[in-house]
Amino acid sequence: MLPRVIKPMLAKLSEPFDSPRFLYEIKWDGTRALFFLEGSALRIQNRRLRDITYRYPEFWGLPQLFSRSGLVLDGEIVVLSGGRPSFRLLQEREHVASRVKIEALSRRLPATYMVFDLLYLEGRSLMETPLRERRRILREILPESPYLVESRYVLEKGRAFFEKVVSEGFEGVMAKDLESPYLPGKRVDFWLKFKARGRCTCLIVGYLLRPDGTLKSLLLAEPTPEGLVYRGRAASGLSLPEADRLLSRLRALEVPSPPLLRGRRFPQGARWVSPELSCVVSYQEVTSEGRFRAPVVEKVEGL
The missing domain is CATH 3.30.470.30 (DNA ligase/mRNA capping enzyme)
Known part of the structure; x- marks a missing residue:
């Protein structure tokens, strides 16, 4: 008799590496x-x-x-x-x-x-x-x-396999310890994922605050020949001191209405700013709605 449900085993994020202890397969x-x-x-x-x-x-x-x-x-x-x-x-x-x-x-x-x-x-x-x-x-x-x-795999050559997989347009690579058990619902070092990410220089067009008044997330737009395209919000990548410094700059740039943006479904409670600050954002992919999936702010101009 099989169990009714099993929680899938999960993976941690990692930089690519080589090891005879691991197999490497495409991250589907x-x-x-x-x-x-x-x-x-x-x-x-x-x-x-x-x-x-x-x-x-x-x-x-x-x-x-x-x-x-x-x-x-x-x-x-x-x-x-x-x-x-x-x-x-x-x-x-x-x-x-x-x-x-x-x-x-x-x-x-x-x-x-x-x-x-x-x-x-x-x-x-x-x-x-x-x-x-x-x-x-x-x-x-x-x-x-x-x-x-x-899902076929290779042994030992994790770095080279990752480079080849990404060059062919796949999302990334899974690295799995060959001697590991299956641990339902656990996120452990037995399973690791190498993920390729895109990068884009965006303009900050607004922000959201937490209830305590601290910076919650940035609203981003990508400059294109057709104008500014809304790419969603980014909430990770900034340290607390960086977020505090950035919030002071954003408050000084506030405007009563959003800049002209291509896109839809802007978040409620948004505080809009003049699009003068740029930032470098990494992301997993652009969704069908034109948003960045899993964005991370890597650098803010002048911060």
């Missing part, structure tokens, strides 16, 4: 999901422990392809475009409830499950088994399917 930019296979039944659980089986009819026939049962797989659901995961296309699959639309999207934008771990086999937990052995067994039992792919 998708939806983290555990597949529970018992007999002919499939149940898909996302990172929030919700059942999302209904969203992906293309996966429903996978249990019939396995020669073993009582399985729990860990991996990422992706929608590929040109051989790379497209977060935008995946979002189209994630936010649909209509059965008719779900079935249509499963044909137009089929998903692929990139499998990278095996947690149960024939109803028996493998989570105390070293990752090296779990991956060996996974490769042995994984059937051929256009919807099911093993």
